[in-house]
Amino acid sequence: MSTVHELRTSPEIGGVGHSVLRKEDDRFIRGAGSYIDDLTLPGMLHMAILRSPVAHARIGSIDSSAATALDGVLAVVTGEALAAHGLAWMPTLSGDTQAVLATDKVRFQGQEVAAVIAADPYTAADAVKLIEVEYEDLEAITTPQQSLSTDTLIRDDKEGQTDNTAYTWEAGDQDAADAAFAAAARVVSLDTHYPRSHPAPLETCGVVADVNSITGQATIYMTSQAPHAIRTVFALVAGLPEEKIRIVTRDIGGGFGNKVPVYPGYVVATAASLLIGKPVKWIESRTENLISTGFARDFHMHAELAIDGENRITAMRADILSDQGAFYSDAQPSKFRAGLFHICTGSYDFPAAHVTAKGAYTNKAPGGVAYRCSFRVTEASYLIERLVDNAAHEVGMDPADFRSLNFIGADQFPYLSPTGFVYDSGDYHGAMDMAKELIDYDGWRARQAEQNSDPGADKLIGIGIASFTEVVGAGNSREFDILGLKMFDSAELRVHPTGKAILKLGVQTQGQGHETTFAQIVAEELGIPYSDIKVQYGDTDNTPYGLGTYASRSTPVGGAATAVVSRKLRAKARKLAAHLLEAAEEDLEWEPGKFTVRGTDQSVTIQDAAFAAYTNHPEGMEAGLEGVTYYDPPNMTYPFGTYIVVVEVDTGDGTWKVLDMAAVDDCGVRINPMIVEGQITGGLTEGFAKANMQWITFDDDGNCIGSNFMDYLVPTAWETPRYKLGETVTPSPHHPIGAKGVGESATVGSPAAFTNAVVDALRSRGVTNIDMPVLPHRVWGALNGVDVSP
Amino acid sequence: MYPSAFEYSAPGTLDEALSALGEAGDEGRVLAGGQSLIPMMKLGLAAPGCLIDINGLSELSYIRESNGDLAIGALARHADVAASDLVGRTNGTLAAAAPWISDPLVRNRGTVCGSVAHCDPEGDWNSVMLAVGASVVARSAAKRRKNRERVIPIADFVAGPFTNSLNPGEMVAEVRVPKYRGAAGGAYLKLERKIGDYATVGVAAHLALDAAGNVAEAGLALTSVHQHNLKVTEAEALMAGQTPSPELFAEAAEAAARSCDPESDIRGPADFKRAVVAEYTRRGFAAALKQARGEG
Amino acid sequence: MQINVTINGTGETRDVESRRLLVDFIRTDLGMTGTHIGCDTTSCGACTVLLDGKPVKSCTVLAVQADGHEVTTVEGLGQNGELHPIQGAFKEHHGLQCGFCTPGMMLVGASLLENNPSPTDEEVRWAISGNLCRCTGYMNIVAAIQAAGGDGS
Ligand SMILES: Cc1cc2nc3c(=O)[nH]c(=O)nc-3n(C[C@H](O)[C@H](O)[C@H](O)COP(=O)(O)OP(=O)(O)OC[C@H]3O[C@@H](n4cnc5c(N)ncnc54)[C@H](O)[C@@H]3O)c2cc1C
Ligand code: FES
Numbered sequence A: 001m002s003t004v005h006e007l008r009t010s011p012e013i014g015g016v017g018h019s020v021l022r023k024e025d026d027r028f029i030r031g032a033g034s035y036i037d038d039l040t041l042p043g044m045l046h047m048a049i050l051r052s053p054v055a056h057a058r059i060g061s062i063d064s065s066a067a068t069a070l071d072g073v074l075a076v077v078t079g080e081a082l083a084a085h086g087l088a089w090m091p092t093l094s095g096d097t098q099a100v101l102a103t104d105k106v107r108f109q110g111q112e113v114a115a116v117i118a119a120d121p122y123t124a125a126d127a128v129k130l131i132e133v134e135y136e137d138l139e140a141i142t143t144p145q146q147s148l149s150t151d152t153l154i155r156d157d158k159e160g161q162t163d164n165t166a167y168t169w170e171a172g173d174q175d176a177a178d179a180a181f182a183a184a185a186r187v188v189s190l191d192t193h194y195p196r197s198h199p200a201p202l203e204t205c206g207v208v209a210d211v212n213s214i215t216g217q218a219t220i221y222m223t224s225q226a227p228h229a230i231r232t233v234f235a236l237v238a239g240l241p242e243e244k245i246r247i248v249t250r251d252i253g254g255g256f257g258n259k260v261p262v263y264p265g266y267v268v269a270t271a272a273s274l275l276i277g278k279p280v281k282w283i284e285s286r287t288e289n290l291i292s293t294g295f296a297r298d299f300h301m302h303a304e305l306a307i308d309g310e311n312r313i314t315a316m317r318a319d320i321l322s323d324q325g326a327f328y329s330d331a332q333p334s335k336f337r338a339g340l341f342h343i344c345t346g347s348y349d350f351p352a353a354h355v356t357a358k359g360a361y362t363n364k365a366p367g368g369v370a371y372r373c374s375f376r377v378t379e380a381s382y383l384i385e386r387l388v389d390n391a392a393h394e395v396g397m398d399p400a401d402f403r404s405l406n407f408i409g410a411d412q413f414p415y416l417s418p419t420g421f422v423y424d425s426g427d428y429h430g431a432m433d434m435a436k437e438l439i440d441y442d443g444w445r446a447r448q449a450e451q452n453s454d455p456g457a458d459k460l461i462g463i464g465i466a467s468f469t470e471v472v473g474a475g476n477s478r479e480f481d482i483l484g485l486k487m488f489d490s491a492e493l494r495v496h497p498t499g500k501a502i503l504k505l506g507v508q509t510q511g512q513g514h515e516t517t518f519a520q521i522v523a524e525e526l527g528i529p530y531s532d533i534k535v536q537y538g539d540t541d542n543t544p545y546g547l548g549t550y551a552s553r554s555t556p557v558g559g560a561a562t563a564v565v566s567r568k569l570r571a572k573a574r575k576l577a578a579h580l581l582e583a584a585e586e587d588l589e590w591e592p593g594k595f596t597v598r599g600t601d602q603s604v605t606i607q608d609a610a611f612a613a614y615t616n617h618p619e620g621m622e623a624g625l626e627g628v629t630y631y632d633p634p635n636m637t638y639p640f641g642t643y644i645v646v647v648e649v650d651t652g653d654g655t656w657k658v659l660d661m662a663a664v665d666d667c668g669v670r671i672n673p674m675i676v677e678g679q680i681t682g683g684l685t686e687g688f689a690k691a692n693m694q695w696i697t698f699d700d701d702g703n704c705i706g707s708n709f710m711d712y713l714v715p716t717a718w719e720t721p722r723y724k725l726g727e728t729v730t731p732s733p734h735h736p737i738g739a740k741g742v743g744e745s746a747t748v749g750s751p752a753a754f755t756n757a758v759v760d761a762l763r764s765r766g767v768t769n770i771d772m773p774v775l776p777h778r779v780w781g782a783l784n785g786v787d788v789s790p
Numbered sequence B: 001m002y003p004s005a006f007e008y009s010a011p012g013t014l015d016e017a018l019s020a021l022g023e024a025g026d027e028g029r030v031l032a033g034g035q036s037l038i039p040m041m042k043l044g045l046a047a048p049g050c051l052i053d054i055n056g057l058s059e060l061s062y063i064r065e066s067n068g069d070l071a072i073g074a075l076a077r078h079a080d081v082a083a084s085d086l087v088g089r090t091n092g093t094l095a096a097a098a099p100w101i102s103d104p105l106v107r108n109r110g111t112v113c114g115s116v117a118h119c120d121p122e123g124d125w126n127s128v129m130l131a132v133g134a135s136v137v138a139r140s141a142a143k144r145r146k147n148r149e150r151v152i153p154i155a156d157f158v159a160g161p162f163t164n165s166l167n168p169g170e171m172v173a174e175v176r177v178p179k180y181r182g183a184a185g186g187a188y189l190k191l192e193r194k195i196g197d198y199a200t201v202g203v204a205a206h207l208a209l210d211a212a213g214n215v216a217e218a219g220l221a222l223t224s225v226h227q228h229n230l231k232v233t234e235a236e237a238l239m240a241g242q243t244p245s246p247e248l249f250a251e252a253a254e255a256a257a258r259s260c261d262p263e264s265d266i267r268g269p270a271d272f273k274r275a276v277v278a279e280y281t282r283r284g285f286a287a288a289l290k291q292a293r294g295e296g
Numbered sequence C: 001m002q003i004n005v006t007i008n009g010t011g012e013t014r015d016v017e018s019r020r021l022l023v024d025f026i027r028t029d030l031g032m033t034g035t036h037i038g039c040d041t042t043s044c045g046a047c048t049v050l051l052d053g054k055p056v057k058s059c060t061v062l063a064v065q066a067d068g069h070e071v072t073t074v075e076g077l078g079q080n081g082e083l084h085p086i087q088g089a090f091k092e093h094h095g096l097q098c099g100f101c102t103p104g105m106m107l108v109g110a111s112l113l114e115n116n117p118s119p120t121d122e123e124v125r126w127a128i129s130g131n132l133c134r135c136t137g138y139m140n141i142v143a144a145i146q147a148a149g150g151d152g153s
């Protein structure tokens, strides 16, 4: 059932539910943020990378003499030089290997071949142009279908690898699904490609590696969403003692999954700093960012639904082929090779499902990162929401009604899904009803019927819905790990004698406002004003170990850790208060910020208790008011919502624009509603981008198309729709403050809504599918029955 | 992503600029708004040895009427044209195109003459200029006075992709757009995927009517669907003297779709682009006609 | 070549290579890192500065071209220790998340408001359409700029 969170603190305290302004903004609005490229260390050198111009080739010779001879150049590093130190290859976060600098072959256009270290970036760039490399071209494999049917072996470096399969995986119950399909009244299917895209945060990736050759201390400043995990990987790759490695992440100009993996540039810069004994900076150019680091999606999906005579879904089958690029470098939990794709049964109640997945190596950039997404949930949600729309039309029902008929009911939670998830809580009908009302669904349907009925109409209206269910907040640590590191997260809280506090986190902000929201959680639990709480993160020497921020895990895991550690401190504060008030602990009543002896007006504030912890603590009690919690969530959280989009399609040129959009999100309790809404409007816009214009593709030779912002399109304010937002609140029953995480919902849910809307507009003209991005030529092709690939 | 090294000079007058350009020879390149040249240099697609920066020539920042024509100096920026009342009053095609050139910040730097000189087949201005029958005033520091200025019809100026017909030592000092007697209107329709995107298809339409309301002059030119901006002379000829009507515009549209030669690429197959050329030609002339008739 | 640039009201004289981009001059030579770099195709506007009062992309202007001109960066938006209204409005209206696009957005917004103190939603969106934001979805940026104009709506 939907409830609204009751405020328990004043705006000055700023606990959960208050839209307090962000503390971090004060530096950003003055241009005083400290992003990686803003860092200059004494004696710092600059690195530039030479990249392969071709997709697949054997490397002949590399001649770097002219580059080395250039004034200002200190060194040219090649794969061979790295190999001498055992650094030519590194592990990926999904247990594969990836070349740091190519030694044998290049396997994608843009792969790292050599690096120049120079006194300034202009010289480094000049020198890169002077390196000569001989390439013997090999067949470029550019699709996973081609990859699985060719004899050309992409990963001939891997022992035991005899074909181009990167992984295979399945979930669900095949027999049960097959039986349901055999008994179905109807079967509806969909083949669709979720195109390759890229998180493309406005700031690219970068590193400043500073290895002290005398002490062996390596301080590595980098754009990382997961500094602790990266430190461990560095220790494993470079064989450096882990205590000598300090990863520092400063302000990050957006991450969205791009800044989770370890990239070759980080490793080379660190190796170069170690060898030369000076700090080395490497900042990715936008082109490098788009062609070599962190692509996402690229899923070819086939799926079908079995439907009974009463229009109820009875089963789903899905078969997936993912294009992994040259190295399998997703960050996937080791148990789940296709991530959490098996959440693809979505918001619907049916007993049987079977999912098979296979990944193929291709001569394309590696990645497969979860771009504003929790391990492939985006692809899964898109698939079911597109398929359900088709099913509704197939059975002749309104897509909203068909969804409502098949939703999991609010009374069915916790709900065991046919692929094994236990959904924690939900009220799907509530979100649907609110979205319909917000947008005047019936009104739009009426207008659509009128406008589209004219066979000559050149402007058609379409209405698209997506009622997504997400699964976020990995893990529990029984099932979830990255490279064996269990997916818990941590918080360390210290209240100083004067009642001010410092909170240290294992998760990492990239613009989500952690300095504010995490302080609000402490404020809620302890009644200390949020403005008195400093939040620290991103420095492995000074924060507790954590797995970092991606897959919407900050609030579900790091936020829970913060609440739990605050409660630990509150328990101690209660003892201190009892001591000060000379009362029994049981006789104290707590309201945020204060203990009162029941039935009296005698009270002690949290600040008093904190002061006593250092000045006047009872005998036998340890001094201080601090603690640390490593939180291992009992389950994931399942945010959900319904998005409804109205578009108008111009049949003359294939363009479409959004006339109206309503987005109802339920992410449980909202800690800071203003920030939550910001996450949603941002995420909706990234979803719109993917549906409307944004993708990376390749020509037959493996040349990347989409290698800069002229080709990889990011919408401006002009194209971006305006959104109407709505909220329902169904708290997570197992999360200490009932929150679920919201960073990704809108990117996960909205692409299907946009695409469904355009397809809906063209239904009367016989169209049932258009793949994203739904570009004008694809609309035109669908309308005119012309195959327009790509 | 940095330009290669080059010599740089920033003359203060047109004469100084012309003599610097003459002296620089083959290595010399005019730097106007820099919104095409600098990106190309950063991406390594251009590496001129010597840049002559004309941004100091404030004498060339004009947009004015001269002898009845509209004259746009080499330092008039896209934003100046977009904001110009004079342009708005006198030429519907120019006025319609200006806001859709790249983005607001690029428009604050980039120049119309620079675009014209650049001859990018995806650039919008040359289609506009071809449709309205503009001419280019080229200047140089030639020895003989009579060789120092040439007026080149735009159709002769656009010589190929990224190729104009300037001689070494010459620069574009001005573009001139003729003024029409009687009622005229124009439109520029551009299919772009977002602000800042070059045209997938661009159509410049210009229509002048005679006293009887028939077509005195039609201009039609296309962006991004040919090796260079394409003037559709067949359509222009078939419309001349005719009574404007949807059927006439449809005929022109067919001629346009036939004449162009788009490539299939990431922005769509050739047939799609042809279809949009036809659609926009119809829409463009319909809008131009409305404007010429004072209907808005 | 020696250049003299008035940056945020202060004259700065430096020797630079002719190929040096204005953005690198500002960030590296002058150490003012509030101006950012987000692309290499003049597409994103993270590098926006005001050149003689008009917003331009400083990654696509040579430092030598700023010789004798006035440049305003985010560091110069406020005056005499006071924030510019647009800075407060961006915070107040949650017009930023990661903050990387923010200096550019605020400079464009401030320049728009100089000429048009109460712009409509459309006018603001048009004005900032040379600047990309990957985080916010723009709604709050638009609201912040409108509010800074005193319109508040
Ligand atoms: C992100 C972005 C998007 C863009 N989108 C579009 C678009 O949609 N449509 C469009 O039309 N353009 C677009 N452009 C290009 C922009 O309009 C440029 O301003 C224009 O192409 C060139 O003008 P400029 O003054 O900047 O010339 P420059 O870049 O200075 O010069 C371009 C070329 O012309 C030469 N040149 C310049 N001026 C003269 C002269 N007076 N005489 C002789 N030669 C000269 C130069 O030597 C150089 O070879 C875009 C640019 C960017 C960065
Ligand atoms: S850095 Fe992107 S436009 Fe200048």
Ligand code: FES
Residues within 6 Å of the ligand: A202, A253, A254, A511, C095, C096, C097, C098, C099, C100, C101, C102, C132, C133, C134, C135, C136
């Ligand atoms: S706030 Fe991150 S790019 Fe705009």
